[in-house]
Amino acid sequence: MGSKFSGKNPPELLVDQFSRTISYLRLSITDRCNLRCIYCQPKKIEETVPHWKSVEILQHRDLLTYEELLHFASVAVSMGMDKIRLTGGEPLVRRGILNFIRSLNNLEGLKQIRLTTNGVLLPELAEPLFQAGIRHLNISLDTLKPEKFARITGRDLFHTVWQGIQIAKNLGFQVKLNVVAMRGINDDEFRDFAHLALQEPLQVRFIEFMPVGEQAGWDKKDFISASEIQSLIMQEGTLTPQKGQRSEGPARVFSLTDREGRQGSVGFISPISHHFCDSCNRLRLTSEGRLRSCLLSDQETDIREILRSGGTDDDLRSAIRLTIMTKKKGHAMQEGPDSIAQAPCHGRMSRIGG
Numbered sequence: 001m002g003s004k005f006s007g008k009n010p011p012e013l014l015v016d017q018f019s020r021t022i023s024y025l026r027l028s029i030t031d032r033c034n035l036r037c038i039y040c041q042p043k044k045i046e047e048t049v050p051h052w053k054s055v056e057i058l059q060h061r062d063l064l065t066y067e068e069l070l071h072f073a074s075v076a077v078s079m080g081m082d083k084i085r086l087t088g089g090e091p092l093v094r095r096g097i098l099n100f101i102r103s104l105n106n107l108e109g110l111k112q113i114r115l116t117t118n119g120v121l122l123p124e125l126a127e128p129l130f131q132a133g134i135r136h137l138n139i140s141l142d143t144l145k146p147e148k149f150a151r152i153t154g155r156d157l158f159h160t161v162w163q164g165i166q167i168a169k170n171l172g173f174q175v176k177l178n179v180v181a182m183r184g185i186n187d188d189e190f191r192d193f194a195h196l197a198l199q200e201p202l203q204v205r206f207i208e209f210m211p212v213g214e215q216a217g218w219d220k221k222d223f224i225s226a227s228e229i230q231s232l233i234m235q236e237g238t239l240t241p242q243k244g245q246r247s248e249g250p251a252r253v254f255s256l257t258d259r260e261g262r263q264g265s266v267g268f269i270s271p272i273s274h275h276f277c278d279s280c281n282r283l284r285l286t287s288e289g290r291l292r293s294c295l296l297s298d299q300e301t302d303i304r305e306i307l308r309s310g311g312t313d314d315d316l317r318s319a320i321r322l323t324i325m326t327k328k329k330g331h332a333m334q335e336g337p338d339s340i341a342q343a344p345c346h347g348r349m350s351r352i353g354g
Contacts (some may be wrong), residue, residue, distance in 0.1 A: 005179050014080050014320075016327045024083045024282040025076050027069060028352060029097070031058050031287045033090040035140075036154035039180055039209060048127035064289045066100045069306045072285065073318045074107055081283070082111040085138075089287060092121040098132050105133040114138065116178070120157055120163025130171050135169055138176045138205075143186050144193070152185070165202075175202040176267070182209050183224040190229055194236040197256055197264030205251050206343075210296070226270035233266060252278040271296070279332035282322060286352050291319065293327035295352060 003036035014022040033040075064072070073084060084104060091097060092115075103111055114136040115129065116189075122139070131139075141161060143149050149158035168175055179186070179193055190206065197204040206229045209222055233239065242265070251267035270276075279295075284292045289304025301323045306315050 014324055016324045018278070018327075018329050020279070020281060022281055022283060022324050022327075023081055024085070024109055025073065025081045026085045026282055027073065028085055028089065028285065028287040029069060029091050029100070029227060030063060030089040030094040032093050033088060033118070033157070034093055035118050035157075037089070038152055038154075039139075039293055049171070058287060063168060063287055064285075064304060064307070066096060066103070068289070069285075070100070070103050070107075070302070071307065072111075073104060073230070075313050076283075076320060077107045077110045078321060080109075080318060081113070082109055082142060083112060084112070085114045085116060088114045088122070090118050090179045091115060092125055098125075100130050101129070101132040101134060102228060107244070112136070116140070118153075119161035120155075122168055126167045126171055126173070127166060130173065135172075135174060137173045138169070138174075140163070140178045140180075141164055142182070143178050144189055144196070148186070157313050169201060177204045179204060179206050180209055181206050181224050181347075182222050182228075184222065187224055187229075187232075188231045191236055194233045194256060194264070195323040198237070198258055198262045199264075203253070203265040203267055207269040207270060208264060208272050210271055222313045225273040227269040230268060239266070248278070257286050277329060280327075283320070283324065284352060290307055292321050292352065295325050297328060299328075 006050060016022060018093045024299060028252075035262050054092040064237070078086075086097075086101070087095075104110065115134050116138040117140070119139045119141065122137075138160070142152050143158075146156070146158035147162075150156040165175065165177075177193070177196075181187065181190070193206075196202075206226065208226055209224070230239065233256065237256050239254040239256055242255055243254045250271070253267040253271070254267060255264050256264045268274075284295065285303060286292060286300070287306070289302070291303050292300050301319045303316070303319060304310075306319055
């Protein structure tokens with residue numbers, strides 16, 4: 001998918017007060033999900049009801065309509081935000097997403113649409129997504145063991161997700177697997193994931209466990225740093241930093257070469273131990289229609305109110321510029337896990353968009 005400016009001058013760059021160019025918009029299109037992962041749902045809910053059966057979700061009227069999402073996206077793209085990622089919740093559970101993606105693809109100036117999914121619906125939707133114009137998928141997969149998958153997610157669907165990954169790979173998607181790293185839960189599998197990266201044409205990305213939401217189940221004892229993960233991976237081969245990876249976002253990406261000469265790609269996302277705030281180029285629109293400049297900050301701009309109160313495109317542009325100019329230099333976890341007295345973000349991951 002290429003830029004479509006039809007010979008017009010491209011928009012000016014959106015630059016914040018710390019000289020970061022903001023070009024990447026994450027849209028959380030729903031807070032609903034067909035899994036109930038232990039690190040995503042509020043701990044209080046887990047303690048009072050069966051783990052995967054119940055969770056508070058937004059009413060349909062509280063979600064932005066596709067028309068509203070498209071309206072906001074068109075304004076953001078016209079200002080220079082040329083990359084969009086669709087998140088949730090699980091974005092594929094929202095009806096009509098394929099038509100929405102096709103509409104996004106028609107926005108002049110948008111270079112790329114990516115999608116983050118848990119993979120449950122990929123066996124039936126991978127091909128339609130490819131036809132709709134998606135080429136990049138981030139698929140959440142925290143374990144390669146079916147029994148453990150059921151414990152982490154609340155659903156016995158490992159084989160369904162694995163089938164979806166294989167279908168996506170065979171269709172030609174660029175696939176990244178997102179692995180949330182949790183000590184005592186899946187740290188015994190990091191080397192297995194490294195082997196997978198050597199065997200399959202996909203990138204495995206290890207993500208430090210983050211305390212998002214005041215009721216979330218984060219505990220320091222569950223935390224394992226990216227450097228410790230990297231040391232484990234180095235037992236499987238040599239890691240060589242890949243340069244020129246701005247499109248990789250927050251991930252530090254390495255080529256992994258084993259003793260037999262096989263190569264793979266692994267990435268490390270370390271918001272706690274090795275923060276990447278100085279190169280952050282994104283804004284997030286939550287499923288409630290609130291614009292955030294940082295995952296780990298509760299500072300928000302109410303876009304839904306602007307859209308539903310008769311606000312103009314200029315009002316939306318002003319809200320985007322305000323959010324960018326008030327974007328902080330960094331978040332509260334820059335000193336590492338010992339500095340976290342409580343969750344710095346009180347929103348819910350399923351609404352903010354992971």
